Amino acid sequence: MNEYNFAYLDEQTKRMIRRAILKGLAVPGYQVPFASREMPMPYGWGTGGVQVSAATLTPDDTLKVIDQGADDTTNAVSIRKFFENTAGVETTEETENATVIQTRHRIPEAKLTEDQILVYQVPIPEPLRFLEPRETETRKMHSLEEYGLMHVKLYEDISQHGAISTSYAYPVKVSGRYVMDPSPIPKFDNPKLEMDAIQLFGAGREQRIYAVPPHTQVVSLDFEDYPFEATKADHPCDLCGAEDSYLDEVIMDDAGNRMFVCSDTDFCRSRRAQGHEGRLSKEGAI
Amino acid sequence: MNAQTQFSGGFKNAPIDAAYAFRAAMTVMARPGVIRLISGTQPPAPLSVAAGTLLLTLCDPDTRVHLAGGLNTDAVRQWLTFHTGAPIAVASEADFAVGTWQALGTLTQYRIGTPEYPDRSATLIVECDDLQQAGAALTGPGIKDTAHLSLPDVPALQANAALYPLGCDFFFTCDDRLAALPRSTLINAEG
Known part of the structure; x- marks a missing residue:
């Protein structure tokens, strides 16, 4: 046992x-x-x-x-x-x-x-x-x-x-x-x-x-004059270019550079596998 | 009843069999009107396979079980006690009650929970001769548009639903078939 x-x-x-x-x-x-x-x-x-x-x-x-x-x-x-x-x-x-x-x-x-x-x-x-x-x-x-x-x-x-x-x-x-x-x-x-x-x-x-x-x-819950809003960072994903997914903000260096990436890693990976590209996908830095 | 039948008829492999049985029970409770097969035990007559399996999946020494009418036999009591250790109780104190709709009697005698603890209510396992996705129209949580289920007594079940968030919850069993009706479901007799 x-x-x-x-x-x-x-x-x-x-x-x-x-x-x-x-x-x-x-x-x-x-x-x-x-x-x-x-x-x-x-x-x-x-x-x-x-x-x-x-x-x-x-x-x-x-x-x-x-x-x-x-x-x-x-x-x-x-x-x-x-x-x-x-x-x-x-x-x-x-x-x-x-x-x-x-x-x-x-x-x-x-x-x-x-x-x-x-x-x-x-x-x-x-x-x-x-x-x-x-x-x-x-x-x-x-x-x-x-x-x-x-x-x-x-x-x-x-x-x-x-x-x-x-x-x-x-x-x-x-x-x-x-x-x-x-x-x-x-x-x-x-x-x-x-x-x-x-x-x-x-x-x-x-x-x-x-x-x-x-x-x-x-x-x-909300009010008639202040209705509920589903908010996200106002960027596309820097790896897969998705504009409709929830994003994480990642600080890149001490100079204030940052990137936004899908928080759903499987969603981002499958989009990249389909050929979607974002702002930073070509740089090879990721 | 001899000891052989009392001690047999339980789950062959309790952790696995109970996991499948619970998944069926959860699916039907989450989707009123859906019918799933549930098996794994051989309960003594007149208990159905579905009702017996459900009892062995959910009952243990912490749950009081009411055996209504013709189910309250030595054979069923001994089988249930051996396999679950559940204490047998009267209707008004039961966590689970099992029997035909007639035998279960008036719903008002069962626990419906309290306003602060609506979960402390009875779950009724209703043995049916027939179980079909036809008859009364159901709407509410778990149902996309409308579902249909053959219910034994629409007015009594409507009165139970009107108690929401208090009230009893129901499983309906027929041979190895299982369906459920939580208190949250709205019932329309018209179909």
Whole structure:
């Protein structure tokens, strides 16, 4: 007996997580408490997402893990290896070939399909937490659908900055009932929350699981005179030339030179493979 | 019932079989109206393969199970207890209840959660003679335009949906076929 149970977790833990996922799907956007386990990685490294993925994976799945859109960062590589070792599932970097995608802070650029599941790693699941620190109070606010405070916060953004300056973890209302933190995805990704795939959210340290079923209405909170805007850096990608993808800004030297590149590495790579070029793709400096 | 049947009929390879079974259960709960096959266990009659597999996938000593009507037999109780360790409970305290629609009785006796914890509600596993993507029209989360599902009692299920975000959630089982109806789904009897 030197092997792990399939997908690391013991069966009773998986049953507990699975029951939470089902209740989360039945009440979209509501945060279901669950007995989060210690995982062989620190809190803040995706323990919630890992537990949700472990309870969801079957041996037939192909897993993709991204961290801020990238497949090749430490967090993504370690989680991919973790499931290669403990579940024996296939892994991929290609969005189209994945059946389960675990993500930290991005939604892939490629449109997800009915056959895919997107698992988010969530640091702070409670959208009202920075406005009201007491769990007893935020729970009551959700039960009474009392979300005025969130609008006050967005209004204060406007009064201080002239626009809603919240740029990530932008609050949404799910299916006309629960205000939900979509995890710290850029607000550029918010319109993609209405998708064909099942979305599951896992917060390990905070011990919450929530979900958004496919084709569920997800509305970014805003005002009539200050409507929601999905913003991104106003540049094309310097490697693949894409004008419609979310970009990372990379500082190149001490002289202030910088470049913008797609945060979704698989999207950028596949575009370059198709022959698309950006401002810096010919210089050979990258 | 002899010991042989009581101890047999569980998952052959629990981690793998339960993973496939849960994926089917999650898919139907996320997409009301969709029907998936679910198997891996051989429960004692009159429990269906789908209902038995679902119970072994989701139940353990932490969940109270209500066996309604004709399902409350020695054979089913012993089988369920051996394979899950789940305590048998009355309807009003159950986390899971399983039986035919008639046997499950009036929905108001089941837990619907509390305003602060709507997840603390019962999940009903309804054994059906027939399960088809026809009949009542369903709209809501998980459904692109409209879905159809043969439901046993539209007015009672509409009343349950009206309690949203409280209410019970339902699985419908027929042989090895599985469908679901979460409380979030709006039901139109007209079809």
